[in-house]
Amino acid sequence: MAHPSNPADPADPADPAGPADPGGPGRSRSSRWAMLAVLCSSLLLVAMDATILNVALPSLIDDMRPSALQQLWIIDVYGLVLGGLLVTTGAIGDRFGRKRLFLAGFVLFGVASVLAATSDSPTQLIAGRVLLGVGGAMVMPSTLSLIRNIFTDPHERALAIGFWAAVAGAGAAIGPLVGGLLVEEYGWSAAFWVNVPVVVVTVAAGIWLLPEYKAAGTHALDWASAALSVVGIVGLAWGIKHVAKNGPAATGVVILVLGALVLTVFVLRQLRLPDPLLDVRLFRSHPFTAAALATLMAMLAAGAALFLVSLWLQYVHGYSPFEAGLRTLPVALATLVGSLAAPRLMHAVGVRAVMGAGLLGMLAGFLLLALSPEPTSYVYIAVFLVTLGLGDGLAITTSASVLVSAVPPERAGQAGAVSETSYELGVGLGVALLGSIHGALYADLMPRGVPEAARESMGGAAEAAAALGGPAGSRLLETARSAFDQALTTTAYVSAGIVAVVTVLVLWLVPKNFKATGSH
Incomplete structure (x- = not known):
């Protein structure tokens, strides 16, 4: 098994041609980057779907009237299903072909998008989100494992992973912006219809451009x-x-x-097992474990933050879905900058320093939000989003480079599965855990005697205030906004504590002079 610090990796044994040039097996530089564009276009949609409903939730609630529990399931079942299946789909790709799995998964993603877009009940929408998670689970480990095999030159691979991480992070960050624009113009179902044309074009390009990779000598799937x-x-x-x-x-x-x-x-x-579904011995490597942990916890904190900030912008400040999405754009731009800067910084100062700096940047952002005066102004939110994006871009890109370089080409699906499981499970758990903590704090801050719906959620408070009308409705709405705002800053303390603990663990687990393949 290749060690993460090896300066180069062998060609994929499943490709008999071997590498005809420094960057990939028998393919020109331009064709490799065209392949990366196909992979990133699919990743963009899958990542966007993790957050695109954040701004669509208020209009969806008005239309479907889901319960508070159904609302949480609509948002986070996608990430939970996706995270649960990634280990299995990564192994399937290694055994039966990564291109085949990628294309089948993206077709299913398109079909599930139609099912979700045509939903007339919360149950159908949740079912659509489940199928979207299955399709996404087939796509995501394939993108990273194909990058591992297409880019055999360590320097090119580091840059390719930087673009991959930038698209993954930016996709999650621009989901609210794209969702806001579509919801405002066409309704919440447009957040799903937008997937369909991209799926058609990407599948057609993938059939033509992408190579097939299958690990040689593997056993049947367990x-x-x-x-x-x-x-x-x-x-x-x-x-x-x-x-x-x-x-x-x-x-x-x-x-x-x-x-x-x-x-x-x-x-x-x-x-x-002689040929395990996931080689858990990889976690004996402290840097590998640190990279998986950093991805999981960074996305746990960041995913919840984007969800809550999107609701804060709409419910507390009354912005339209598109206006709310536009105000989350700083995190997308900052993630892009952080992700593209990470490969060069890893070369200059090493993995430990870059991963630690990314996590410390996120910690600084959460502390800023926690300490912001109430009522919180958008200026504090904007600075928070920038620090969150920069830190997230640095941490996720560095972590992906460590995870991918830790395995030989025939096990690239396992590296992709660990990276993506950490990423998606982090987003899903973040919304579930921190979203629930925020909800409990909000309910506790609401005074006794208000309608039960107003205690359950800010959306319920808005409906109750509208029903009351007059000064009583205005007072209830103002009380709910204040409670939501206070709960947001208190939840930021919890997020800061999580990131602080992970930062200490990463700095302890990763050797000072450690360099992942492709960072030098």
Whole structure:
């Protein structure tokens, strides 16, 4: 197995031609970057779908009247399903072909988009989001593993991963902007219809441009391991979600413990298999573990922040969906800058310094938000979004470089699965955990005697205020806005604490002079 600090990697053994030039197996530089463009276009949609509904939620609530629990499921079931399946789909791609998996997944993504767009009930919409998660799980590890095989030159690969991370981060960040524009003009269903033409064009280009890669000499897929990974990850995530929402109730705690036990059985099984679904021995490498942890926790904090800030802009300040999306644009631009700067910075100062700097930037942003005077002004939010984006871009790009360089080409799907599982599970858990903490704080800050709907959510408060009308409605709405704002700044303290702990762990786990392949 290649060590993360090796200066170069062998050509993919499944490609008999071998590399005909320094950057990729028998392909020109321009064709490699055209392949990257195809992969990134798909990644952009999958990443956008994690956050595009943030600004569409108020109009969707007005139209469908989902319950508070259904609202959370509509938002975070996508990330939870996607995260639960990534380990399995990464292994399937290694065995049966990464191009084949990529194209099939993106077709399913398009079909699921139509199902979600035509929903007339919360149940159908949740089902559509589940299928979107399945399709996304087939696409995302394929993008990173194909990059691992297309770009065999370490220097080119580092830059390609920088673009990949920039698109992943920017996609999540511009989701609210694109969603806001579409929702304002065409309604919430347009947030799904926009996927369809991009799917058609990308699949056509992928059939023509992308190479097929399949690992040689692998065993048949261990379906028992696949079932264990899916049940364990989804059970753990579901348990965390419900414990955060409802406290230590019996059902949530039992499922949380069962999820952890199933994942323990999964790990023990992988250690015994000659060709495991996921080589858990990779986590013996401290830098590999630090990279996965940094991705998970960075996206946990960032995903929740984007969700809550989008709601804050609409509910507290009354911006339209597009206006709210436009005001989240600084995080997309900052993520782009951070991601593209990371490869050069890794070469100059090393992985540990760049990953640590990224996490410290995020920590500074959350502390700024937590300490901002109330009512919070957009100036503080804008600075917070810039620091969040810069830090996230640096941390995610550096982490992806470490994870990808830790495995040989025939196991690139496993690296992609670990990276994407950490990324998507972080977003899903962030919305579930921190979103639930924010909701509990909001409810606690609302005075007794207000309508129950107003205590459940800010959207419920807006409806109750409209029903009351007059001065009483205005007072209720102002009270709810103040409670939402206070809950946001208090939740920022929790996020800052999470990022601080992860920063310390990363600086402890990664050696001072460690360099990932492609960073030198």
